[in-house]
Amino acid sequence: MSESTPVVDMKGISIAFPGVKALDGVDFRLFPGEVHALLGENGAGKSTLIKALTGVYAVDDGTITVLGARQSFGTPAEAQAAGISTVYQEVNLCPNLSVEENILLGREPRRRGGIHWRNVRRKAEEVLDQLQLGHIDPRSVLSSHSIAVQQLIAIARAMQVEARVLILDEPTSSLDADEVQQLFSVIRTLRDRGVAILFVSHFLEQVYEVSDRMTVLRNGRLVGEYLTADLPRMGLISKMIGKELDALAELEEAESRRQPDRAERTPFLQAEGLGRKGSVRDVTITVHAGEILGLAGLLGSGRTETARLLFGADRADQGRLSINGSVRTLRTPRSAIDRDIAFSSENRKEEGLISDLSVRDNLILAMQAGKGWWRRVPRSTQDQLAEQFIETLDIRPANKDALIRDLSGGNQQKVLLARWLITEPKLLILDEPTRGIDIGAKTQIQKLISGLASGGMSIVFISAELEEVLRLSDTIAVLKDRHMVADIPNDGVTMEDVMTVIAGTGA
Amino acid sequence: MSVLTRTPAPLDRRRISRLQGKARYAPSLATVGLFLAMFAVGAAMYPGFLSGQVFLNLLIDNTFLIVLAVGMTFVILTGGIDLSVGSVVALSMMIAAALLQAGWNPFAVILLVLLTGAVFGLAMGAVIQVFEIQPFIVTLAGLFLARGLCYVISVDSITVTDPFFTSMAQARIPLADKLFVSPGVVIALLVVAVAFYVLHQTRFGRTVYAIGGGESSALLMGLAVPRTKILVYGISGLCSAIAGILFSFYSLSGYSLAATGLELDAIAAVVVGGTLLTGGYGYVLGSLAGVLVLGIVQTFISYEGTLSSWWTRIVIGALLLAFILLQKLFTRKVRLT
Numbered sequence: 081m082s083e084s085t086p087v088v089d090m091k092g093i094s095i096a097f098p099g100v101k102a103l104d105g106v107d108f109r110l111f112p113g114e115v116h117a118l119l120g121e122n123g124a125g126k127s128t129l130i131k132a133l134t135g136v137y138a139v140d141d142g143t144i145t146v147l148g149a150r151q152s153f154g155t156p157a158e159a160q161a162a163g164i165s166t167v168y169q170e171v172n173l174c175p176n177l178s179v180e181e182n183i184l185l186g187r188e189p190r191r192r193g194g195i196h197w198r199n200v201r202r203k204a205e206e207v208l209d210q211l212q213l214g215h216i217d218p219r220s221v222l223s224s225h226s227i228a229v230q231q232l233i234a235i236a237r238a239m240q241v242e243a244r245v246l247i248l249d250e251p252t253s254s255l256d257a258d259e260v261q262q263l264f265s266v267i268r269t270l271r272d273r274g275v276a277i278l279f280v281s282h283f284l285e286q287v288y289e290v291s292d293r294m295t296v297l298r299n300g301r302l303v304g305e306y307l308t309a310d311l312p313r314m315g316l317i318s319k320m321i322g323k324e325l326d327a328l329a330e331l332e333e334a335e336s337r338r339q340p341d342r343a344e345r346t347p348f349l350q351a352e353g354l355g356r357k358g359s360v361r362d363v364t365i366t367v368h369a370g371e372i373l374g375l376a377g378l379l380g381s382g383r384t385e386t387a388r389l390l391f392g393a394d395r396a397d398q399g400r401l402s403i404n405g406s407v408r409t410l411r412t413p414r415s416a417i418d419r420d421i422a423f424s425s426e427n428r429k430e431e432g433l434i435s436d437l438s439v440r441d442n443l444i445l446a447m448q449a450g451k452g453w454w455r456r457v458p459r460s461t462q463d464q465l466a467e468q469f470i471e472t473l474d475i476r477p478a479n480k481d482a483l484i485r486d487l488s489g490g491n492q493q494k495v496l497l498a499r500w501l502i503t504e505p506k507l508l509i510l511d512e513p514t515r516g517i518d519i520g521a522k523t524q525i526q527k528l529i530s531g532l533a534s535g536g537m538s539i540v541f542i543s544a545e546l547e548e549v550l551r552l553s554d555t556i557a558v559l560k561d562r563h564m565v566a567d568i569p570n571d572g573v574t575m576e577d578v579m580t581v582i583a584g585t586g587a
Numbered sequence: 588m589s590v591l592t593r594t595p596a597p598l599d600r601r602r603i604s605r606l607q608g609k610a611r612y613a614p615s616l617a618t619v620g621l622f623l624a625m626f627a628v629g630a631a632m633y634p635g636f637l638s639g640q641v642f643l644n645l646l647i648d649n650t651f652l653i654v655l656a657v658g659m660t661f662v663i664l665t666g667g668i669d670l671s672v673g674s675v676v677a678l679s680m681m682i683a684a685a686l687l688q689a690g691w692n693p694f695a696v697i698l699l700v701l702l703t704g705a706v707f708g709l710a711m712g713a714v715i716q717v718f719e720i721q722p723f724i725v726t727l728a729g730l731f732l733a734r735g736l737c738y739v740i741s742v743d744s745i746t747v748t749d750p751f752f753t754s755m756a757q758a759r760i761p762l763a764d765k766l767f768v769s770p771g772v773v774i775a776l777l778v779v780a781v782a783f784y785v786l787h788q789t790r791f792g793r794t795v796y797a798i799g800g801g802e803s804s805a806l807l808m809g810l811a812v813p814r815t816k817i818l819v820y821g822i823s824g825l826c827s828a829i830a831g832i833l834f835s836f837y838s839l840s841g842y843s844l845a846a847t848g849l850e851l852d853a854i855a856a857v858v859v860g861g862t863l864l865t866g867g868y869g870y871v872l873g874s875l876a877g878v879l880v881l882g883i884v885q886t887f888i889s890y891e892g893t894l895s896s897w898w899t900r901i902v903i904g905a906l907l908l909a910f911i912l913l914q915k916l917f918t919r920k921v922r923l924t
Contacts, residue, residue, distance in 0.1 A: 157809040172807045174800030176867035177793075185797055186790065186810045194788025221611065237808075 085148070086111050087244050087276045088133065088164075093142035095128055102128040105142070106302045108295055110245060115267060115277045117287045117308070120297035121320055121518035126280055129297070130247055133278075134166050135159040147244065165238035169250040171230040173222055173237070180204035180218035183237045207240045211266045228259035235266060239275075246270060247278045252286055256378070264290050282518065284313060296320055317519060346405060348538045349421075349507055351390070353399035355563075359385040361398060362563040365555075367507060367538045372529065374553030374570070375542045376578055382562040383542045384426060387509045390540065391423035392416040404506075417450060422500035426512035426542070428489075432496045435485035439475065440466040442484050442495050447502045469498035474524060490521025497528065507538040514543060526552060546575050558582060614861030614914055615873030621906075622876055625883050633890045639766045645882040650771035651676065651830035651837065651846075652881070655853040656860070656874040657782045658826025661819045663857050664786075665798040666866030667722035669820060671711065671729030672827040673849035675704055677842070678733040679831025683752075684745035684841025693751040701828045707733065708824020712817035726820075730850070737843040744842040747835060755836040771833045778829060782871045791815060799866025855903055856881055859910045880906065 088110035095103040103125045110116050120126050131137040133144065135153025144151050146162050153159040156166070173182045180200050181188075189199040204218040213232055222230060231251055238246055248267070252260050267290055271277055281287055287294065288308060296303040296319045303319050311319075347366045355361030360382035367373045375383045388394040390401075392410030401408055403419050410416045413423065425431035433442055444462050451457065466480035473494040475487075484492060493513055500508060510529065514522045529552060533539050543549050549556060550573065558566040558581045566581045630637030646653070655672050662669045679700045686696045711729045715722050747753070759767040786792035794815045797805040806812045834846065860877025862869025884902045888894050 156807060160809055168807070172801070172804040174797045174804055174808075174867070176800035177796060181793060185793060185805075185808055188790055188793065190790075194784065195790070195793070 084111055084113075086145075087147055089145040090129075090133065091143050091145075093129065093132055093144070094140050095132060095137055096140055102300050103132065104300045106297065106300070107305075108133075108302075109305070110276045110278055111293075112244070112276050113271055113274045114292045115271050115279055115290050117279045117281070117291035117294040118297070119280075119287065119294055119316065119320055120303075121520055124297040124320070125300040126297060127249070128300075130166070130249060130278070130280070133159070134164060134247065160241060160243075163242070163244035164247065165241060165243035165245070166247040166249065167231065167234045167238055167251055169253055171227060171234055173230060173234055175223035176221070178219050178221055179208075179216060179225070179233055182222050182233060183207060183218075183240050185237075187241070203240065204236075207236050211236055211239065211269060213266070226259070228255045228262070231255065232263065232266060235263075235270075239270065243275065245276045245278065247280075249280050250282065251279075252281055252283060260286065284316065284519075288313065320519065348404060349390070350402045351399060352401075354389055354396050354401055355398035356385070356389060356394055356396050357398075359394055360389065360559070360562045360564070363389065363399070363557075364564060365557050365567065367540060369506070369538055370533055370536045371555065372533045372539045372541050372553045374549035374556045375540065375559060376546055376549050376556050376582070377559035378582060381559040381582075382564075383559055384511055385562070386557075386559065386564075387423060387511050387540065387542060390416075390507075391421060391509055393423070417446075417503070420504070420506040421509065422446070422503060422505035422507070423509040424496050424500055424511060424513060426515065428492055428496055433484050433492055436483060438481045438483055439470070439487070439495055440480040443469060443480075443499050443502060446499045450503055465502055469501065473498055473528065488517070488521070490517035490525070493517055493521070493525060494528075497525070501532075505537065507540065508532065509540040509542075511542045512544065513541075514545070514548060546578060550575060550578070611868060612870075614863075614868075614910070615870050615876065616861075617913060618860050618873055618876040618880060618910075622880050622883060625880065625887070629883070629887060629890070636886075636890065639762075639764070641886065643762075643766055643768050643772070645879055645886065646772045646775070647769045648885075649878050649882045650769070650775040651833045652849070652852055652856060653775040653875060653878050654778050654826050654830040654833060655849065656856040656878050657778050657871055658823035658830075659850075659853045659857045660782070660860075660862055660869060660871050660874045661786075661795060662722070662823045663854075663862050663864060664795050664866055664869055665816060665819050666802070667715070667816070667819065668726060668854070668864075669708075669711075669729075669823045670723065670726040670850050671707070671733055672823060672830070672853055673846045673851075674730045674733035674737070675707060675824060675827035676831040676834055676846040676849055677737050677844070678707075678740075679704055679828045680835050680838075680841040680845055681737045681740045681745070681843065682841075683832065683835050684747050685740050687747055687749040687752065688745055693749050697832055700832060701825060704828025704831065705821050705825040708827070709817060709821035711824070712820030715820065716813050716816050722820075734843070740843075741841070742843060744840055747839045747841065752835060753839060756839050769836075771836050774829070774833060778826065779871060779875055786871055791818070795819060796867060799863075799868070801867075852881065855907050858914075859906055861910075861914075863914055864911075 086109040088108070090106070090108040093103050093106045093108070094101070106125065106129060108129060118126050118129065128137065132139050135155050135158050139152065146164065151162060153162065174185070177185070183204045184200050188195045189203065190196055201218055208214055208216055208218065211232065213236060216225070216229060216233070222233065225233070235246070251263060255263060267277055267279070279287070279291055291308045293305065293307055294311065294316070295305045296316065298320065347368050349367045351363050351365050354363040363386050365373060375386060377383050385394065389396050392413050392415055395411055401410065408419065416423070429435070440462055443466050444457055448457050463480065469475070470478050470480060475491050475494050475498070484495060487495065497513065514525055526548065529539060529541065541549065541552055550570065553570050556568045556570055556573065556578060557564055558568065558578060560582055568578065568581070655676070659669060659672065682703060683696050683700050686699070687693060707729065711725050714720060715725045755770050758770050760770060760773065761767045786795060794805065794810045794812070797808070797810055798812055798815060802812060835841065838845070856877035857869070857874045858864060858877070859880055860869070860873035860875070862873060881903055885899050888896055888899050
């Protein structure tokens with residue numbers, strides 16, 4: 081690979097935004113026929129580098145050479161014309177149009193009298209077949225396909241222009257394991273045909289599975305370029321976060337937390353056969369004070385639905401729920417809050433944070449709601465609480481007046497956590513608190529959760545990453561096809577054990 | 588493996604997809620079905636309702652509305668709206684009437700009116716695109732501006748006596764078996780045909796649909812979004828001018844208060860015709876069917892001599908509500924899959 085000349089050669093790239101140097105003298109090379117992973121924590125400059133390459137941002141300093149020619153792209157269209165195609169995290173296609181149109185929109189073959197629809201279909205079928213996606217009907221409407229298939233169609237569109245360089249920006253963030261494999265097989269097909277692929281992902285397993293080479297960025301600077309085979313995962317993580325395995329040591333510490341003795345304590349929350357028509361059923365769980373209950377299961381297995389039942393966001397119509405020993409029906413989130421239950425949604429943008437308000441305003445929301453709107457929390461208390469939680473949770477920037485939307489995903493999540501912590505709940509339900517945030521912040525949040533449980537708080541922890549569920553939880557409730565199938569105490573349970581339960585082959 | 592997420596195994600995706608594809612036509616087909624049903628009911632209730640000429644009169648009486656609905660379909664497909672069309676119709680009529688009174692050549696007058704309408708629309712489109720202002724507000728301003736300009740031309744009604752215009756008003760193009768249409772019908776149907784061709788056979792037309800499906804996606808796909816958005820309002824302006832000329836053929840006058848509220852009829856026809864107000868879904872033939880449905884409601888009221896003409900409005904209101912609910916059902920189905 082390294083013998084050939086690079087298709088993309090970026091040298092000394094610097095880009096500054098008001099007050100920040102987003103990129104500082106970064107070099108980046110991309111060779112034909114390789115999958116090159118671009119790694120770094122949030123804010124390391126990955127997206128800025130991609131945007132420089134695709135013509136979204138102008139470069140302040142440095143040169144970009146594509147296929148031997150100096151380039152300075154002014155628009156994404158110019159970059160596209162030079163053979164650089166990008167598939168973004170959110171599918172950028174038109175859901176109302178057919179698959180074939182989405183692949184060829186703007187480049188439809190024409191004849192006298194308009195678009196040559198038969199050729200549109202032929203060309204779409206050609207490119208789909210090349211990517212081994214022949215099973216997709218080119219005439220079907222895009223919105224009838226899953227996000228994963230839409231993503232593959234977006235790649236098909238990118239390849240239809242004979243792209244030499246394909247940039248995949250977090251393509252797997254909304255895909256499940258099977259779909260990721262399907263995507264990877266397409267990526268490998270393209271690589272073998274000599275396409276240079278730039279792959280950005282938060283999932284290190286995937287990076288190791290699919291990439292040949294990696295470039296690591298940190299704080300807008302280049303850390304280095306490595307062959308994937310030469311850099312073990314621990315080494316990569318320490319290069320990304322810039323600390324020698326500190327974070328990992330912290331994790332070990334989290335793991336050594338004493339498990340509470342179940343028999344001695346009274347359960348805080350007990351559900352027996354809890355369910356709701358059309359949602360989930362058979363949820364039978366017990367959460368003691370100081371215990372972490374992990375909910376495991378595939379996407380769509382009913383994890384979030386269970387959380388919503390426990391919080392009263394959906395009303396249960398089957399089974400029994402008792403809190404602190406007395407039977408309760410939770411009709412609204414408000415009645416759950418009154419019983420000291422807090423819920424942090426997986427959807428932090430839509431069901432959590434108010435992005436135009438400051439960190440302090442967001443922090444204070446739940447507390448203020450609990451007190452009632454006519455009894456305003458005094459400004460001095462607000463400031464004091466904000467400062468306290470910014471410090472204990474290490475929220476950055478440490479500025480209580482910063483707007484939430486300017487914070488990184490990990491810090492937004494911490495603010496959301498802090499909001500509920502202020503209300504001093506006895507049970508905290510966390511739905512995907514670590515999704516889409518970088519590894520440093522993830523470790524911090526895991527540690528925090530563990531610490532809260534040690535302090536006596538009950539926690540229901542939901543995550544798509546089984547590894548994380550296993551590491552944190554005392555008990556694991558396994559959900560499958562919208563009902564609970566198992567309740568496993570976490571003493572020496574392995575991922576394989578849980579996966580066997582989920583697969584339903586064992587047990 | 589730590590990402591533990593998987594959806595159920597895909598079913599026969601090909602079959603589901605096909606169903607989805609047909610579902611796109613559902614609202615427009617419902618309109619056609621409704622029209623046929625109303626025609627059948629009319630035929631059963633009134634003698635003489637079931638005749639070719641009753642149907643052709645629907646076209647003859649609504650030529651201008653058909654053309655307006657066509658222009659409006661382009662705009663709504665992109666997710667926009669054009670409130671100015673009624674006023675532009677009135678302005679076109681006023682300009683035509685005033686210039687004909689001044690002795691201009693009728694063909695020069697028509698050309699100038701069409702040009703005015705197109706430029707007026709393009710100007711609104713440019714404001715919407717360049718300053719990123721809501722189409723609702725910009726075209727509302729256009730509505731007031733055009734209406735005001737009518738009064739500048741003349742406060743009173745101007746009669747058209749031009750021989751070409753009067754001949755067009757009286758001309759009847761005979762079809763087989765004592766049936767006839769007006770020249771306006773031919774022009775209106777020609778406009779529908781051209782619009783159908785442009786929307787389905789040109790890159791411009793596909794870009795219109797793409798913008799409705801997702802404007803930022805369309806931009807990232809490298810489509811000519813700004814140009815298309817401006818042109819769409821130009822087309823609506825041009826259609827309003829054509830409708831103005833057709834209205835002049837029909838009424839042989841220009842009057843500042845003419846065509847008041849016509850923009851709402853056009854929007855109603857487009858929506859009843861199955862075009863989604865949020866853009867991206869809809870057909871120009873559906874809009875034609877929408878106009879015919881509104882027309883047949885009027886025919887009903889006139890056949891039923893005892894009913895006040897306000898019943899037209901009430902029925903149209905009910906229909907509009909029913910179709911919007913139908914669309915809601917339809918979009919919900921699309922999102923779920």
